[in-house]
Amino acid sequence: MENKSTLVEIRNLKQYFTIKNSVGKKGYVKAVDNVTFDIYKGETLGLVGESGSGKTTLGRSMLRIYNPTSGTVKIDGIDITKFQGKKLLPYRKKMQYIFQDPYASLDPRMTVSDIVGEALDIHGLAGSKSDRADKIRELLTLVGLNTEHASRYPHEFSGGQRQRIGIARAIAVQPDFIVCDEPVSALDVSIRAQIINTLEEMQDRLNLTYLFISHDLGVVRHTCDRVGVMYLGHIVELVESEELYKNPLHPYTKALLTAIPEPNPDTAKKRNRIILKGEIPSPVNPPSGCKFRTRCPYAKDICSQKVPELTDCGNGHYVSCHFAGKI
């Protein structure tokens, strides 16, 4: 990270979903709550956290799949949070999404060439029919598929191949930034490495920036330059990948890191696993102050009164904890 120019800037992003209970009383699910961070050009930013922590929602609000409740998302310095329809279209081209489930993310009624070609059509990237076919073939080869696959339907492919089709669709519009939403978690372990290698290869060739959402800390350590840890809609720690694994500062991150399976049973026995009490609280009714205090072994009075800010503890190590560095 010598040359840190910001590509995506997220400020106080909130994504609330309205829910109604049986009596008709309104409530909000605070899926993403006041999230602020930057994504630098060319990096891979990992986003980890347990189920329901808002990782996917964050990725989706950034790309305007959902309309954010408040806050701003800037790409190349332009705030796209309020753009609609035609105005948003050129920015759609800059940001793409790779979905978690390669079985649900491809239209079963469309051939591979139509799935990839749709991206070209929408943004007018293919001049003629033959140009379109050439570009599709080129994209398929690029992601490691056979050009003969173009006329087949998604159900004729394996999970890994389907995910490659998803990647081809995403890079078809020549984006700058791609949100990879757990791109390998639905795949066989044997295929994961291949897909991750393909993603890394694409990044090198096309100068892509990734937001890599995952709950697999091993994969994140391998692929990401920086990692953000999410808990209940908040980013609790954001730091360079190696530093996170060596020196986690937030108690939640500490607990999370001890949960990585250890292949050596002898080391595993010696290891001090931090087991968190209870469940992740409901995002409808989150705890006051620090969201993690209900499960935090170090919680004090201040934690229930004041929301800790995400602050720099030096060297770009951001933590939101009142006792960062002291525990």
Add this chain to the structure above:
Amino acid sequence: MNTINDTKVLEKNLFLPATDEEKATAEIMRPSVSYWRDAWNRLRANKVATGALVVIILIILAAIIGPIISPYSYEQIIEGQENLKPSMQHIFGTDSLGRDLFTRTMIGARISLAVGVVAAIMISIIGIIYGAISGFFGGWVDNIMMRIVDIVYSVPTILIVILLQVVLKKPIDSYIKSGHAPAFLNSMGVGLISIFLVMALLYWVDMARIVRGQILALKEQEYVLAAKVLGASNRSIIFKHLIPNCIGQIIVVTTLKIPEAIFTESFLSFIGLGVSSPMASLGSLSQTALKGIYSFPYMLIFPAAAISVIILSFNLFGDGLRDALDPRMKK
């Protein structure tokens, strides 16, 4: 004897890496076929559906060509040949006025099929678009649109059909007489026009509900989100992703609507509100035959059998078509 230990037999040149051409021949490749070509192949493999399709085509051909090549015209009264039994001269016999029943049944099938198909297409177009918009936009749009459907649904259909027919008869009649009406309206007659109008007004609600339900389930699918991320317009999401993915349901409902429309038309003709004499539909033929059912049962058997065969074939064909159009059924 060549044993495995006999290393001399295993020459080195047997173990050269394969060239690209050799690899290409080893690769098993299915020729790429289009979606509809594929569906057609699968439909042909289904014997029942193919049989039903053949029957439908035969009936359609008979309904179109039959009356033209028949030696008798459907309104031609042959004096002295009333109430004849089926014979070589009159395959289905003749009716009480001495008209050839075979020709009249073919004309009746023509009218009934036309009513069924045209009504089903109208119902489908209206229902699909209405249901898709309602399901896709959701929220208050959906709420209002579905309440309208509920209202239309709660109306006693047959009663409205009869009322509308009576009310519409006069304006349509004067429109035709004014001379501005296109020729096809003229030949259809008031009865048929009001049947179409009524079906277009009232019968689309089933289709709208089914399509809406499908769209509600489909619009949360990730491939729809993917299209959104790519920047696809609502219109192209609805027509390129959502509707093609409920085509199976749409076809089943449409094929069920064809016999339903034929039934409604028959019923209306039966109570004298459908096609007017001397024009015949399968319904009006059955009604006329009912008067002499004890003496001349064959007069009822032929049109009734025609109705049954048409409806059965459409049901079986629709079923086969649903399987054929679903790529996931591919073996």
